[in-house]
Amino acid sequence: MKKLSQTLLTAIEEELQHQVSRLNEEHTATYHEMLTYHMGWTGEGAGEKARGKRIRPLLLLLAASASGGDWEKALPAAAGIELIHNFSLFHDDIQDKSETRRGRPTAWKIWGIAQAINAGDGMFILANLAIGDLAKNYPADIILVGERIFQKTCLDLTRGQHLDIDYESRSDLSVGDYWTMIAGKTAALISTSMQLGALFGGANEETQNAYRDFGHYLGLAFQVQDDILGIWGDEALTGKSAASDLLEGKKSLPVLYGFEKNEEFAQRWKEGSIEEANVPKMAQLLEVEGARLKAQRQADQMTDLALKSLQMANPQDDAGDALFSLAEHLLGREA
Secondary structure (H helix, E strand, O other): OHHHHHHHHHHHHHHHHHHHHHHOOHHHHHHHHHHHHHOOOOOOOOOHHHHOOOHHHHHHHHHHHHOOOOHHHHHHHHHHHHHHHHHHHHHHHHHOOOOEEOOEEOHHHHHOHHHHHHHHHHHHHHHHHHHHHHHHOOOHHHHHHHHHHHHHHHHHHHHHHHHHHHHOOOOOOOHHHHHHHHHHHHHHHHHHHHHHHHHHOOOOHHHHHHHHHHHHHHHHHHHHHHHHHHHHOOHHHHOOOOOHHHHOOOOOHHHHHHHHHOOHHHHHHHOOOOOHHHHHHHHHHHHHOOHHHHHHHHHHHHHHHHHHHHHHHOOOHHHHHHHHHHHHHHHOOOO
16 A cells, blocks of 8 residues: 555656746746745755655545556546645745744745746646646546636635634634634545546546545644644644744634633733743643643544545555545544
């Protein structure tokens, strides 16, 4: 299983480099460099850590293979998914004023905001061009279905990002608002990775829907777990300070549960920004008030729904085994 996943990851990297090479021209060398830097291929600190895990394209290819298809034919779709993910990160870093990503300065810190916005836009176009490359392997009607799913997901991503930005200045949020936001910002692209993999793997509509549901619940569970780790995670494992989410005023699921409880944590939050020295106390208050337990129960529920959906999809062969293994790893992570 590990050998299969490594084979797919190597192929994904090669396909991504092929797609980004469209910009590798002398008069736009810096433009091309911005994208290769952002993808983790060039610049100081380049390498596996800077690239990220490539989870979404890996899921897509595993779904294609587990559905009985030829994963190599679906490589352009896998590249398109990863390029869209990285397009969103380009813009997220600017909108969130994040100066580092994966331990390196973000693109906008090096080349400026205007150029980074343009580079993100370029990556969006490259993602769509990658989807167009599927024409050499699939009939037009299948590609059209895939293209519509892909474009709707891009719109859902922007909806989720809109809500995420809007929520920063709002004090009237509920837990329901949270689920709406992460369904677009986090779950949509993972869900579409699975659905497109099944589509290009030749699965029937019922199986495609089961894979889609698996990706949806996997994305929700992944985000809730991320929220929990963002407050109570082991910094040695997560690679980021456990104080950061509370310091930044992030309205994560545990925080919203704290708002609902409307006890000491909520009252302190209303008083204004939290200093680093106060973070341990705030995290303790959330735990005492039951927010951590409630969030973990939600993560467990989404995990159960994800695994049940994957079982319904009935993925086959080594790719199916790899999907279950990867799902269990992602759903039980500590980092």
